[in-house]
Amino acid sequence: MKVYIETYGCQMNEYDSEIVRGILREKAYALVDSAEEADIILLNTCSVRDNADRKVIARVHALRHLNGGAHKKIGLIGCMPTSHRQGLIADGKLPIDFIAGPDSYRRLPSLIEKSIESSDKAFDIRLSRSETYSGVHPFRSGGVNGWIAVMRGCNNFCTFCVVPYTRGRERSRSVDDVVTEARELAAQGCKQITVLGQNVNSYQHDGHDFAYLLDKISEIDGVQRIRFTSPHPKDFPTSLLRVVAENPKVCKHIHLPLQAGNSRVLDLMHRTYDKEDYLALVDKIKRFFPAMVLTTDIIVGFPTETEKEFEDTVDVMQRVEFDSAFIFKYSERKGTLAAKRFPDDVSAVKKTERIVRLNELQKEISLAKNRAHIGQVHAVLIESLRTKKSSSDMQGRTDGNKLVILPRGDAGIGDFVQVRITDASAHVLKGRALST
Ligand code: SF4
Structure with missing residues (x-):
C-alpha cells in the first residue's frame, strides 16, 4: 500500500510526520510524494488557529475530487483529531475514513487496516501520559537540519491554547535516548539539530534538566549547531542561560514568546509572568550575552484587552527590540479556558488596527537590527x-x-x-x- 503524508503547522508536526513515516515503513508501507499516487493519504493537522482547521477541511474535499480520490483512504492525524474528536467521528459531512491523535501513531498500521476492512470511521485518539516514541526511528529525508522532540505535551494551560487538550500532559525522553538519536542524525550528515518540545525548557528526566541535556547533545562530534523551540519564559534558570551563552554549539538565539505586554492580560492568559518579570528576564539574558538574538510571539486583541493595555505590548516591543516577531490576532479556540470564560469582545477592526501597528513597528525594528550587521x-x-x-x-x-x-x-x-x-x-x- 502506498502512503502520502501532508503536514500542516509547526516543526513538532514535521517531526511527528517523520515518526509516522518510520512506523509505516517498518510495516512495509511504501511512502510516495504525491496524493495522486497514494492509496492512503494522511493529513497531519494543526489546530492552533481557526484557519489551520479550515485549510485541512478544504483539502479533504479537494482530495476526494482527485482522479480516483473517492476510493482512497483519507485519515487525519495530529491535533485536529483530539481537538474536534466528537465532531470528526460523528460528522458525516467530512469525508474521512479514520482519525488518530498524536499519541496513537504506534497503532496507526492497525487503524489503517481496520478502515480498509470496514466502511465505519476508525478512530484512536487516546492521549497518553508516557508515550514519547522512544525506540521509533523517524524516517527523514536527510539534509543538514534535523529535529528531535525531547518532550511532548504541556501542563501550562495558557487560557487561549488548545495544546494541553490536543497533546496531553508533559513527558520527557531520557537523556540517553535523545543523545542516541542525535548521534544517528550526526552520522547521517546533519550539522544542526533543533531540539523540540511544546514547552521545551521544562524538559525534566531522572533529575536532569534542559541545560544538562543541551550540554550532552553538544558533546557529540559532528553536531555543530543546536537550536531549541519553543521555550516558556518561566523556565529559564541561570544554569540554562549560562549554557546558551557559553556553549559554542548552542545558538545565540532565544525565541521568547511574550504573548502580551500588559500584566492584567498576561494574568488572564495564565502566562505566570507579568510585564516586569518578562523585561527582567530579557535584561538577564542580555547581561549573559548582549548580542543574543531575541524573537517572539504576540497575540493582539485578547478578550477585554483595552487600547491602553495594548500600549504595554507596544512598550515592551520598543524596549526589547526583538529581531523578529510572529504577531497574531486572537482567535477563539473551542474548549479552551478563554473560550469558556471570556467573550471574544475586541472587534475585528480593532484587532486589525493593532496587528497592523505592531507589524509596522516590528518591521522598523527588524530593519534597524539587521542593518547593524552590515560590515560584520x-x-x-x-x-x-x-x-x-x-x-x-x-x-x-x-x-x-x-x-x-x-x-x-x-x-x-x-x-x-x-x-x-x-x-x-x-x-x-x-x-x-x-x-x-
Ligand atoms: S505553554 Fe501555553 S501556549 Fe505554549 S503550548 Fe503550553 S499552553 Fe500552549
Missing part, C-alpha cells in the same frame, strides 16, 4: 544552493538564525562559510563569502 562577518551554514528568486545565489543562516543570501560559490549544502554582510532588509541579510 558571520559563519553561515549553507542550506540551499539557490534562493526563491535566483539560481545564481545561495542561502544559509547565521548562528542567530538570520537568513543570509550570497552569490553562489564553491561551497555546498552543509558547509560553513564566513560571510561579510554588505546589505540588509527587514527580513534578510546579504553578503559575500570571505572563504569556504
